[in-house]
Amino acid sequence: xxxxxxTRVLTYEIIGNYLGFLQENEKSPATILKYNHDLNMAAAxxxxxxxxxxxLIEWKNTLIVKYAxxxxxxxxxxxxxxxxxxGWADLAVKLLKIQRSLFRSENRELTxxxxxxxxxxxxxxxxxxxxxxxxxxxxxxxxVSELQFITVEAVRTGRTEINNKGKRRTVFLPKKLRKTxxxxxxxxxxxxxxxxxxxxxxxxDRSNIWRDxxxxxxxxxxxxxxxxxxxxxxxxxxxxxxxxKDISRLADILGHSNINTTRxxxxxxxxxxxxxxxxxxxxxx
Numbered sequence: 001x002x003x004x005x006x007t008r009v010l011t012y013e014i015i016g017n018y019l020g021f022l023q024e025n026e027k028s029p030a031t032i033l034k035y036n037h038d039l040n041m042a043a044a045x046x047x048x049x050x051x052x053x054x055x056l057i058e059w060k061n062t063l064i065v066k067y068a069x070x071x072x073x074x075x076x077x078x079x080x081x082x083x084x085x086x087g088w089a090d091l092a093v094k095l096l097k098i099q100r101s102l103f104r105s106e107n108r109e110l111t112x113x114x115x116x117x118x119x120x121x122x123x124x125x126x127x128x129x130x131x132x133x134x135x136x137x138x139x140x141x142x143x144v145s146e147l148q149f150i151t152v153e154a155v156r157t158g159r160t161e162i163n164n165k166g167k168r169r170t171v172f173l174p175k176k177l178r179k180t181x182x183x184x185x186x187x188x189x190x191x192x193x194x195x196x197x198x199x200x201x202x203x204x205d206r207s208n209i210w211r212d213x214x215x216x217x218x219x220x221x222x223x224x225x226x227x228x229x230x231x232x233x234x235x236x237x238x239x240x241x242x243x244x245k246d247i248s249r250l251a252d253i254l255g256h257s258n259i260n261t262t263r264x265x266x267x268x269x270x271x272x273x274x275x276x277x278x279x280x281x282x283x284x285x
Contacts (some may be wrong), residue, residue: 005104007089008050008051008086009046009048009049009050009051009090010042010046010067011042011043011048012040012043012052014086015036015040015043015082015173017041018035018039018085018086019035019036022035022127025088026166027058027207028145028164028165030145032075034078035081035082037080038074038075038078038079039078039079039082042079043172044060045059045235046059047060051083051088051091052091053091053093053139056079056091056093057093060072060076060093063075064096067086067133068099069246070098070161070246072095072096072194073095073096076093077095077175079092080092080093081279087116102139104156106129107223107225107226108225108226108231109226109231109234109235109238110222110226110227110232110234110235111233111235112235114220114226115134115138115225116219116220116233117220117221118134118213118222118227119131119134119135119199119217120220121216121219121220122134122216124219125216125219127212128184128187128237129184130212130213130216131185132180132196133147133196133204133209134178134213134232135177135179135234136150136173136181136194136195136196137229137232137236138219138232138235139173139174139175139232139236139237140171140172140173140174140236140238141233141236141237141253141254142162142227142233143164143229143233144207144209144228144233145164146162146164146171146196147196147203147204147209148194148203149162150173150181150190150194150195150196151192151193152185152190152191152192152193152195153180153192154193155172155173155178155181155185155194156182158172158173158175158178159171159172160173162255163256164255167257169222169252169255179197206229209229210229211227211231213227213228213229214227214282221260222252233254233265234265236264237250237254237262237265237266238266240253241265241266247259247262247263247266250262250265250266
């Protein structure tokens with residue numbers, strides 16, 4: 001922890017030191033990458049000037065003009081974490097107040113029908129691996145970064161232990177998925193290790209999967225803005241909650257510490273509510 005006194009300037013050197021601190025505290029690579037981006041953006045803005053509360057509020061106002069409220073809050077959260085670490089917590093700025101949306105946007109969420117079309121498009125394109133990647137993420141609800149935990153042993157036993165963000169949880173593989181993956185492993189003659197890898201034997205990463213999924217959009221007839229790995233996780237959550245109505249257990253399955261995060265995943269569109277009201281039959285004349 002740094003002392004509060006002294007000149008308070010955001011330099012690239014102390015940003016590097018802070019990122020090292022995050023790494024030592026086992027923050028995820030994605031988190032460290034994001035903090036690096038956000039803090040370097042702030043450093044470029046202040047350009048060696050002394051940090052003051054008023055200057056930080058001005059910067060916050062420039063962010064509000066450029067970005068959505070959720071993005072602004074994400075950037076400010078990274079900054080405030082850094083300020084607290086430096087002993088400069090008195091400079092921390094307040095996050096924007098965002099009223100929670102009651103409904104999800106139908107234009108952003110992937111539907112089950114669209115998901116099926118993506119899977120069939122991958123199969124028709126001869127990309128068996130991508131088809132199974134998409135089905136594995138959607139069929140288990142895992143994060144794309146957790147795909148590396150789907151191993152030959154996991155396919156054999158039907159479960160895998162995932163260690164992510166300092167938390168461990170067990171993920172179960174459906175029987176139909178295990179059967180399909182077993183056949184795939186026989187086809188590619190793989191007997192151990194991570195199931196989905198590059199030609200060099202490294203686990204597929206987010207960028208590989210994102211790019212390949214986007215390439216399916218035109219043939220699948222799906223809006224590209226809906227097609228990204230995390231939307232498969234959202235579809236899993238909505239399907240599970242629609243059947244089981246158990247948000248606590250869903251939070252455990254997804255690895256959420258806060259059930260409010262899970263509520264975002266299970267949000268329905270206004271159209272669903274409208275249909276339910278139509279079916280009440282309370283209008284007589």
